[in-house]
Amino acid sequence: MSDASDDSPEGDPTDSFAQGTGSDEPRITFYGGRGMSALPIAFFIVWAIAQTALWRISDTSGLVVGILIGLILGMFFVRGDWKTYANTIFEGMTQPVAVTAIVAWIWAGMFAEVLQDGGFVDGLVWLADVGGIGAALFPALTFVLAALFTTGIGTGYGAAIAFVTLFFPAGILLGANPILLFGAILSGAIFGDNLAPVSDTTIVSAVTQDSDIGGVVASRFKYVIIAAVVAFVGYLVAGQFMGGLEIAGDAQEIFVAESEPIGLVHLVSMGVVIGAAVAGRHIVEAISWGIVVAIAFSLALGLMNVGDIVSFNAPEDAPVAEPLEFLPVLTIVEDADAVGVGGSLIEGAAGFFELAILVLLIIAAAQIMIRGGAFQAILDWSIENLATNVRNAELTMVGSSALINAVITINTAAEVAIGPYISKIGERFNLNGYRRANILDAQTAALGYIFPWSGGVLAGYTAMQDLPGEYDWFEPGMLVTPIDVVPFVFQGWLLVAVFVVAAITGFGREYLIDRESEEVARL
Amino acid sequence: MSLLTKYLKGWRFRSTTPSLETGDEINVFVAETNGTDEGLAYIGDTELRIEGAGPDTVEKRVRVRVTAFDETDATARGEFLEVVGESSYTG
Numbered sequence: 001m002s003d004a005s006d007d008s009p010e011g012d013p014t015d016s017f018a019q020g021t022g023s024d025e026p027r028i029t030f031y032g033g034r035g036m037s038a039l040p041i042a043f044f045i046v047w048a049i050a051q052t053a054l055w056r057i058s059d060t061s062g063l064v065v066g067i068l069i070g071l072i073l074g075m076f077f078v079r080g081d082w083k084t085y086a087n088t089i090f091e092g093m094t095q096p097v098a099v100t101a102i103v104a105w106i107w108a109g110m111f112a113e114v115l116q117d118g119g120f121v122d123g124l125v126w127l128a129d130v131g132g133i134g135a136a137l138f139p140a141l142t143f144v145l146a147a148l149f150t151t152g153i154g155t156g157y158g159a160a161i162a163f164v165t166l167f168f169p170a171g172i173l174l175g176a177n178p179i180l181l182f183g184a185i186l187s188g189a190i191f192g193d194n195l196a197p198v199s200d201t202t203i204v205s206a207v208t209q210d211s212d213i214g215g216v217v218a219s220r221f222k223y224v225i226i227a228a229v230v231a232f233v234g235y236l237v238a239g240q241f242m243g244g245l246e247i248a249g250d251a252q253e254i255f256v257a258e259s260e261p262i263g264l265v266h267l268v269s270m271g272v273v274i275g276a277a278v279a280g281r282h283i284v285e286a287i288s289w290g291i292v293v294a295i296a297f298s299l300a301l302g303l304m305n306v307g308d309i310v311s312f313n314a315p316e317d318a319p320v321a322e323p324l325e326f327l328p329v330l331t332i333v334e335d336a337d338a339v340g341v342g343g344s345l346i347e348g349a350a351g352f353f354e355l356a357i358l359v360l361l362i363i364a365a366a367q368i369m370i371r372g373g374a375f376q377a378i379l380d381w382s383i384e385n386l387a388t389n390v391r392n393a394e395l396t397m398v399g400s401s402a403l404i405n406a407v408i409t410i411n412t413a414a415e416v417a418i419g420p421y422i423s424k425i426g427e428r429f430n431l432n433g434y435r436r437a438n439i440l441d442a443q444t445a446a447l448g449y450i451f452p453w454s455g456g457v458l459a460g461y462t463a464m465q466d467l468p469g470e471y472d473w474f475e476p477g478m479l480v481t482p483i484d485v486v487p488f489v490f491q492g493w494l495l496v497a498v499f500v501v502a503a504i505t506g507f508g509r510e511y512l513i514d515r516e517s518e519e520v521a522r523l
Numbered sequence: 524m525s526l527l528t529k530y531l532k533g534w535r536f537r538s539t540t541p542s543l544e545t546g547d548e549i550n551v552f553v554a555e556t557n558g559t560d561e562g563l564a565y566i567g568d569t570e571l572r573i574e575g576a577g578p579d580t581v582e583k584r585v586r587v588r589v590t591a592f593d594e595t596d597a598t599a600r601g602e603f604l605e606v607v608g609e610s611s612y613t614g
Contacts, residue, residue, distance in 0.1 A: 210611040218529035390539050390567040423611040427552040427582065430566045509537035511566050513549045
């Protein structure tokens with residue numbers, strides 16, 4: 001903060017910063033000060049690191065217990081009535097951004113599962129084999145395809161799920177390194193999440209910085225493509241040095257030899273989703289069309305039957321099971337354990353039910369942090385001490401949006417929370433809306449797919465956990481532990497680095513006097 | 524602006540202290556005021572003092588006519604013309 005601002009309180013942007021979080025004063029007060037409101041999140045992060053990194057236990061329900069205990073512990077430090085704390089948990093859980101992410105996960109999960117069961121992985125392996133794409137090239141190729149796919153559909157979470165379900169097993173069979181593969185998938189998701197006009201984070205970045213979406217996308221292309229070119233080279237080089245896994249027996253050779261091109265018909269299913277999204281259809285509508293087309297192709301070409309899509313396994317003593325046994329979706333089972341509903345759609349969706357609960361609870365804990373003032377305290381400090389000139393202001397914008405996205409699981413939620421601060425700091429130095437939106441969204445997209453508790457990583461990792469049940473050759477030991485992938489999300493780290501360099505050197509910086517962003521308008 | 528022009532815009536290194544042209548009319552956000560009749564806007568690290576921009580213009584986008592610019596210490600003076608817009612967050 002400059003000297004000039006110190007003697008002019010009205011000009012101090014921190015005065016009005018609280019507007020962005022919807023409250024001027026912390027609504028919950030804690031013994032130990034504002035910082036204690038970060039206890040639930042902090043406890044959860046420690047728990048998540050211990051469980052997933054130190055003890056290598058990949059269990060989403062364990063993480064759910066971690067955040068639940070964190071939320072209970074935090075309550076004991078609340079001054080006064082605990083009811084406000086409890087209500088804030090509900091307030092956080094009912095935020096639209098959390099529900100939006102969950103909907104995207106479930107729809108993408110169903111879509112990816114139908115494609116997988118419809119032989120798409122088979123087709124990919126065939127194509128890679130025929131095309132001579134070896135293990136070393138596969139991660140780089142996966143990065144490019146995931147980037148294109150995400151740019152089309154706009155949801156990086158959905159892309160992470162689809163590519164982990166489909167490309168990950170294909171790559172492992174071809175001998176690619178699994179950690180590098182997962183990193184390449186997450187990198188592609190970051191690329192598209194950052195650049196796609198239909199991406200929720202792109203839209204939030206434009207809207208919160210009062211800029212048109214088309215202009216935002218065009219102006220951020222330069223940063224994204226620089227990071228992507230370096231990331232692509234990174235995956236090419238790393239692919240040469242990082243070896244794949246040994247698949248037991250001759251499963252690898254058999255799978256490759258038996259792979260057939262017919263599953264590639266689902267490229268059309270993917271194209272339908274991308275086309276519908278680019279045409280401006282809602283993501284639920286776009287993926288639903290993809291599911292319909294994928295099911296139609298699979299049934300018509302004999303890749304699946306109706307029972308593979310939805311199946312009811314009824315017990316023998318069910319009252320009207322036997323008369324209706326002719327239905328292709330109904331099977332009478334003798335084993336009581338086999339009773340249930342199965343098929344691609346339920347398996348694709350059900351994989352994300354636990355994760356949905358986890359995310360709702362994390363968003364609740366983040367809301368406690370916002371209402372309790374820890375979030376404000378961190379930002380106040382950074383603005384007072386760091387944003388003293390335009391270069392430092394931009395570095396502060398990069399740092400603060402990176403920090404909040406590193407802490408809050410759902411990056412859109414983090415972006416909504418930090419948006420007003422980025423706006424205030426940027427406007428103070430007359431940075432135009434495009435520059436502000438680009439700084440904001442790059443960190444949002446990047447940090448949402450790097451850490452073990454990031455939504456994108458959790459989504460991909462959850463999808464990965466179904467693979468051992470899907471393929472005989474896929475052993476649980478082949479799963480990538482989220483902490484291991486952190487250094488290999490090249491696009492994420494490079495995007496942050498590009499913006500640090502851009503802030504220091506002035507690359508791409510635009511002031512209001514250079515160009516004013518156009519009116520906000522969704523595509 | 525054509526689509527291609529939009530994609531090619533901004534591929535350059537921009538100064539922390541941009542120059543202003545005397546006589547130009549520009550839009551800027553006012554950062555502070557002296558409490559009476561002069562506002563201060565930062566365009567990067569260039570300081571623009573705006574005559575006539577009182578407290579009610581703080582954090583608003585205003586139209587200013589530049590009346591003087593000193594490149595050596597990156598300071599400028601200008602006349603307040605009108606308020607043309609609000610902050611992205613007006614509360």
